[in-house]
Amino acid sequence: MIIKTDIAILGAGASGLFLAHFLKGREYILIDHNPIPLKIKVSGGGKCNFTNEFISADNYLGDRVLISEVLRHFSNRDTLAFFKEINYQKVKNNQYFASSSDEIIRKLNQKKFIAEILKVEKSGSFIIYTSKGKIIADRVVVATGGISYKKLGATDIGYKIAKDFGHTVITPTPALVGLSLQKEQFWMKRLSGVSLKAEIEIGDKVFVDDLLFSHRGITGPVVLNASLYWKKGKIRCNFLPEVRVKNSNKLLSNALPLPKRFVVEFLKAHDLKDTPIREAKEAIKLLQNYLFAPAGNFGFDKAEVTRGGVNTQELNGLESRLVKDLFFIGEVVDVTGELGGYNFQWCFSSAKYVADRL
């Protein structure tokens, strides 16, 4: 079977679906091997954190000039207007969640050609080889995402296509992911299931949010955000953020606003005694200024996103500088956002940016 069309969108996840929405009346095909966008479905714990109140290039890793231009073209306000008829609410004063990710999927839903994308070539037009035959298209938009969460349908086809057309791909690594521990911090593993509010400082970034101890290491929003900026080396952790410790005769394990199990394990691991607060300067200093180097991360299977991707220096806007009429949008591009709706916003903004240039 051979299908001829003007525009082929490869991948019907957040960015591909969003793009298709703006191509009504145009001749296009949307190709995906999954009938439903599984990442949207599971995102935000099933409630899809689809944008954020405060967004700028500061919330992303990647080319600041490009990110700012794309976000200006279609902003978080535009996203809220687009989804105005769905039920959503603002959480933690800045994150917008739908009442169910199904509402987002319903709003974005489009007719798809269900097939595995195998390869793309260009000879005059583009030829897209799929498990169900060839598609000939004048323009191609690669929206096949990153490689994290393979069980939800992720593949490296986008990177392969980019490389086949001469692009470089910044090495993909897991991000927004839990961090594993070196031997010195194995005491944290004994706290599996315990959570607390912590501040993590990494480079010039500071995050304050929940930290969850797990049998593999540390996770939770504050760790996921730190993981975006961590490659190797030390991070600084404050287990008493926004707390003014008052001198008292109460024992550390009773007086500190921390889970008792945590305080006990922390003291034990550092050969410190459970003393009255007024005698515990060393312990408190260490709790507020705990420097350690994670061992690694939990890997692509647990990473919400992939850091790295198609090199933006080889793109003009989001069109290939090497191959005319070849575009890249969404997570396949070397732009990665923090936790909090920034990644979907990038998908929507980049999709609309390209929609207006096709």
Ligand SMILES: Cc1cc2nc3c(=O)[nH]c(=O)nc-3n(C[C@H](O)[C@H](O)[C@H](O)COP(=O)(O)OP(=O)(O)OC[C@H]3O[C@@H](n4cnc5c(N)ncnc54)[C@H](O)[C@@H]3O)c2cc1C
């Ligand atoms: C568990 C989890 C929770 C998340 N929660 C949030 C959140 O709340 N807020 C947020 O902003 N971000 C969240 N993210 C990140 C967000 O889901 C992604 O950044 C976003 O989905 C990327 O969109 P995309 O269109 O670039 O790629 P995807 O949504 O991954 O879409 C790519 C599409 O391409 C298809 N595809 C891939 N390879 C092939 C192939 N060879 N043939 C055919 N089809 C193919 C896939 O099936 C998929 O449908 C979460 C991610 C995960 C894994």
